[in-house]
Amino acid sequence: MRRLVLRWLIAAIPLVLGVSVLTFVLASLVPGDAARTILGVNANPQQYAALRDQLRLNDPLWTQYGHWLGRALHGDLGLSIQSADPVGHELKGRLAVTLSLVAGATLVAAVLGVGLGVASALRGGILGRCVDTLSLLGLAVPSYWLGLVLVTLLAVKAPIFPATGYVPFGQSPVQWLESLVLPVITLGLGGSAPIAKQMRDGVLGELDRDYVLVLRARGIAERSIIFKHVLRNAATPVASVLGLVIIGLFGGAVLAETVFVLPGLGGLAVTATSGHDIPVLQGIAVVFTLLVVGVNLIVELGYAALNPKVRT
Amino acid sequence: MSRNACRKSAVVLALATAVAACGGGSKTASTNTGAPKAGNTLTVAVGSPPNSLNPGTVDNAFTTFTLLAYDPLIYQASDGSLQPDLAKSWKYVGAGNKQFDLTLRANAKFSDGSAVDAKAVKASLDYARKALGPQAPLLAGVTAINVTGPLSLSIMLAAPNPMVPQVLTQYYGIGQIISPKGLAAPKELTVANGSAGAGPYVFEPKQSVAGDHYTYLARPGYFEPARQHYKKVVVRVIANPQAVLNALKTGQVDVVAGGDTSTASQATAAGMQVVSMPFVWQGLNLIDRGGEVSKPLGDVRVRQAINYAIDRKTVSQAVLGKYGVPTVETVVKGADGYSAQAAGKYPYDPEKAKSLLTAAGYPNGFTLPVLSVQFGGIDTMAQAISGQLAKVGIKVKLTTVADTQTYVTDMTNRKFPVVVVAYGGQSMYLEGAGLFLPAAAVFNGFKTASPNLATLYAKASAADPKPRAAFDVQMQEYLVDNAWFAPVAFSPVLYFARADLGGLKVNAQAPVACPLDWFNTK
Numbered sequence: 001m002r003r004l005v006l007r008w009l010i011a012a013i014p015l016v017l018g019v020s021v022l023t024f025v026l027a028s029l030v031p032g033d034a035a036r037t038i039l040g041v042n043a044n045p046q047q048y049a050a051l052r053d054q055l056r057l058n059d060p061l062w063t064q065y066g067h068w069l070g071r072a073l074h075g076d077l078g079l080s081i082q083s084a085d086p087v088g089h090e091l092k093g094r095l096a097v098t099l100s101l102v103a104g105a106t107l108v109a110a111v112l113g114v115g116l117g118v119a120s121a122l123r124g125g126i127l128g129r130c131v132d133t134l135s136l137l138g139l140a141v142p143s144y145w146l147g148l149v150l151v152t153l154l155a156v157k158a159p160i161f162p163a164t165g166y167v168p169f170g171q172s173p174v175q176w177l178e179s180l181v182l183p184v185i186t187l188g189l190g191g192s193a194p195i196a197k198q199m200r201d202g203v204l205g206e207l208d209r210d211y212v213l214v215l216r217a218r219g220i221a222e223r224s225i226i227f228k229h230v231l232r233n234a235a236t237p238v239a240s241v242l243g244l245v246i247i248g249l250f251g252g253a254v255l256a257e258t259v260f261v262l263p264g265l266g267g268l269a270v271t272a273t274s275g276h277d278i279p280v281l282q283g284i285a286v287v288f289t290l291l292v293v294g295v296n297l298i299v300e301l302g303y304a305a306l307n308p309k310v311r312t
Numbered sequence: 313m314s315r316n317a318c319r320k321s322a323v324v325l326a327l328a329t330a331v332a333a334c335g336g337g338s339k340t341a342s343t344n345t346g347a348p349k350a351g352n353t354l355t356v357a358v359g360s361p362p363n364s365l366n367p368g369t370v371d372n373a374f375t376t377f378t379l380l381a382y383d384p385l386i387y388q389a390s391d392g393s394l395q396p397d398l399a400k401s402w403k404y405v406g407a408g409n410k411q412f413d414l415t416l417r418a419n420a421k422f423s424d425g426s427a428v429d430a431k432a433v434k435a436s437l438d439y440a441r442k443a444l445g446p447q448a449p450l451l452a453g454v455t456a457i458n459v460t461g462p463l464s465l466s467i468m469l470a471a472p473n474p475m476v477p478q479v480l481t482q483y484y485g486i487g488q489i490i491s492p493k494g495l496a497a498p499k500e501l502t503v504a505n506g507s508a509g510a511g512p513y514v515f516e517p518k519q520s521v522a523g524d525h526y527t528y529l530a531r532p533g534y535f536e537p538a539r540q541h542y543k544k545v546v547v548r549v550i551a552n553p554q555a556v557l558n559a560l561k562t563g564q565v566d567v568v569a570g571g572d573t574s575t576a577s578q579a580t581a582a583g584m585q586v587v588s589m590p591f592v593w594q595g596l597n598l599i600d601r602g603g604e605v606s607k608p609l610g611d612v613r614v615r616q617a618i619n620y621a622i623d624r625k626t627v628s629q630a631v632l633g634k635y636g637v638p639t640v641e642t643v644v645k646g647a648d649g650y651s652a653q654a655a656g657k658y659p660y661d662p663e664k665a666k667s668l669l670t671a672a673g674y675p676n677g678f679t680l681p682v683l684s685v686q687f688g689g690i691d692t693m694a695q696a697i698s699g700q701l702a703k704v705g706i707k708v709k710l711t712t713v714a715d716t717q718t719y720v721t722d723m724t725n726r727k728f729p730v731v732v733v734a735y736g737g738q739s740m741y742l743e744g745a746g747l748f749l750p751a752a753a754v755f756n757g758f759k760t761a762s763p764n765l766a767t768l769y770a771k772a773s774a775a776d777p778k779p780r781a782a783f784d785v786q787m788q789e790y791l792v793d794n795a796w797f798a799p800v801a802f803s804p805v806l807y808f809a810r811a812d813l814g815g816l817k818v819n820a821q822a823p824v825a826c827p828l829d830w831f832n833t834k
Contacts, residue, residue: 032717038363039446040371044753045724051444082363083522085504093521148554156561163558164550261550261559263524271361271523 004300012293016286020072023285024065027278033057034081034276055081068282077286078279082272087283090268095287097166098264101187101256102249104180108188109195109245114238116192117199118231121207131196138193143252147186147259154182164261183260187252191245198241202234209233236306243299247292339587344814348831354542356827357550357565361523365515366501367488368436368443375483376569376827380528380545381423382488382509385414385433388481390829392821398428398489398510402477408774409472414480416463419535422491422510430459432492437467439495440486447486449745450479472773474780475741482826512540512828524549541815541831560584560808567813567830571806573635579808587809587825589818590637590644590802592736594693595622596682597797600729601760608678609729615795617668619658621704626660627696628801631689635804641788642735642743644802646820649740649784654792665704677705683728684712685719689803694732697800724757731757736802737823740784744769748796765790 035051036043043051052058056067071078077087120131155163161182167175206212207230215225254266261267265284272280362374367382387397398420405411420428434457441451456468467476480487494501494508501508503522507515513528520526526547530540548565550556553572559565561582571579571586580586596618603610619640628636640658643649669677680701684694691712698708711728713719723731735755738746746752749769750759765787772783791797805823809816814833818825 031713031715036717036720038369038371039444040363040373043446044449047444047446047448054444080522082361083503084364084366084499085502085522089504090522151555151558156558159562162564163562164555164564165548165559258552259555261524261548261552261555263521268523 008297019289077283081277104184105187109191112192113195117196120200121203135193166262183256206230344833346833351542351832353544355546367485368440369445370485379482380513381507381511383511384482384487385480390817409474412467412476430465436489568808571808585809587807588804589823591805593799594734595799597731597733599757606729611672613668613672617665621665622700623660636801649788679707682730684732
């Protein structure tokens with residue numbers, strides 16, 4: 001297990017470097033620059049040139065990247081061009097929001113997906129068809145639209161949950177929960193669809209296996225067969241799907257954060273992109289890459305726990 | 313084009329005039345006239361995060377984020393009048409608007425407890441002159457700032473400038489005074505570190521998240537507690553028009569500053585106050601007035617034909633809806649420089665346009681390269697204008713760029729003879745430096761110069777307010793008569809607010825409302 005963790009961590013280094021280079025190059029290719037964003041279009045050429053010089057935007061691209069990398073290796077992600085605050089400070093404040101959102105959505109997606117998948121496989125019939133239909137709907141309905149509908153129904157027409165905003169857990173746990181309910185449902189519903197489908201197919205596949213027949217012949221209780229054997233075996237591929245779903249949720253968080261005006265990393269990525277704030281974009285890319293690596297590692301560990309064959 | 317949402321006019325006109333100026337039958341003021349009641353929290357929603365929290369480098373469009381914590385020398389009230397703030401009195405000394413004297417109030421202190429005195433004000437203004445902020449050019453003509461006493465100072469100018477009082481108001485960051493302690497480390501005037509002003513509120517970093525919400529707490533010891541209508545003011549950044557409307561409907565937000573025209577009717581239907589003022593004109597900037605790139609444009613008759621060829625009423629309604637106000641002028645009715653005579657200059661008359669084109673030697677029209685940008689609805693306006701010009705034979709070859717940097721570059725490299733722009737919120741006088749004088753680096757890309765205009769501008773620069781108003785009108789009439797531009801319509805600045813909020817007013821002289829004026833009436 002230790003070797004597995006070590007292997008992942010080593011693999012993460014070139015990945016983070018590669019993503020940071022790619023982000024830097026792509027962000028630099030976006031037309032416009034930070035100096036113009038800061039000064040607006042009314043600034044005269046002298047002002048513009050002076051600020052470009054101050055921001056070191058005239059340096060060659062690789063020099064700029066080198067400066068960033070040198071600082072980043074010492075734990076300094078630089079200063080945000082827009083806010084002039086340390087990038088690390090900005091990310092720290094927003095990471096908790098995105099993690100809360102994705103964790104909640106993962107929970108919703110997993111519970112709903114597994115529950116519906118198992119119910120569909122075991123009961124079949126109308127329920128099975130309903131699950132299939134819901135799965136398709138979950139995939140087809142844009143989360144943006146779903147979010148707006150939920151806000152209209154459960155925040156504006158029936159003021160049960162807040163329409164926008166985020167309350168930190170430390171400030172009020174109840175309000176924190178309330179502020180996350182609608183965005184978590186918005187994000188989680190879409191994620192539950194592939195899990196439900198995989199779970200249903202997995203359980204049906206396992207139920208057809210010989211060992212289930214043998215267990216039944218030995219008089220083992222059906223509940224025990226399902227929970228101790230079938231679900232465990234069916235869960236192995238679901239763990240992989242869940243990993244992919246979680247990674248997808250980080251991407252979906254950008255939209256959810258926009259609709260519900262949550263101060264997360266997704267919203268920061270949007271404003272940093274439009275403001276040509278490359279240090280912030282770099283920081284976000286690094287954090288997201290590390291999160292993806294982390295999620296994959298957890299999935300791998302979970303996979304290993306479920307399937308001893310992959311532990312070696 | 314200007315992102316500046318706050319630039320103000322110079323001449324104070326009657327509020328009634330300004331109200332009459334507002335088009336579309338929309339309101340220019342809150343209907344609540346009750347006395348202010350103490351409030352706990354005011355939450356204001358805006359569409360974009362600020363470029364800076366440092367008054368020396370903040371863009372005019374974002375002074376809402378700084379004016380709560382940094383008092384200005386002079387306060388522009390919601391009726392457009394200039395009121396004492398950190399300065400208790402001010403005046404131009406001698407003839408020609410070349411020396412401006414200020415006397416400060418004695419009882420003002422910065423949030424760190426130090427006194428607001430002449431030395432501190434000089435230091436703040438000197439910093440603003442040198443900071444690489446968007447407003448620094450407004451103080452470019454200052455040669456020296458002399459401390460003449462503990463609470464008095466003189467601003468010396470190289471050339472006449474009648475706009476000094478205006479640029480020292482809360483709508484210009486350079487007029488918001490930073491404490492000596494703040495100036496010792498101006499790069500730390502950020503979300504993480506806090507503010508260093510003498511305003512009624514102090515920025516609270518612990519309750520703020522950059523790009524999302526900014527919290528200001530009422531400051532004990534402020535010299536005029538009556539101005540602190542709330543214990544706390546939160547400025548939230550909500551870009552999505554529907555999300556901000558939902559926040560307003562559900563009471564999460566009290567005021568939306570810079571509301572979207574697409575959701576204005578929903579706000580009205582929900583019982584919210586909708587206050588608006590025509591603000592930024594959209595239309596054509598005919599920059600190649602010498603015919604360098606497009607020979608036809610060198611002929612004033614062609615430029616006038618373009619103005620006659622545009623059905624402003626139809627385009628305004630189609631592009632901006634009921635909040636659009638058709639115009640041939642660069643300033644709104646009620647603002648300084650507005651000319652009733654020029655307003656009727658170019659009625660929609662395609663036949664007249666064709667006859668002018670024929671007289672100029674272009675009976676079959678010509679091809680006109682036009683630059684546009686995907687920003688602020690300019691590209692939509694560009695399409696509408698192209699259709700109008702096609703009807704008189706002018707074939708617009710439209711180039712639409714995706715970013716403002718390319719837009720600015722192409723506007724100033726003599727590549728395009730015509731640019732679709734959105735520009736406004738400035739007084740007629742300030743439009744000189746920003747829009748039509750050779751010094752207007754961005755918006756006068758071909759550096760067109762006119763001796764007549766230069767003479768009028770010089771006279772306006774040195775004149776007292778009353779005679780300057782006449783020069784401003786003459787400059788506007790010159791621009792319209794000579795068709796330097798083909799403005800189409802003013803787009804509005806919109807405010808949505810809950811029904812019981814008071815003090816929300818806009819007019820032609822003060823088109824941008826200030827959160828310090830707002831209060832609870834219940």
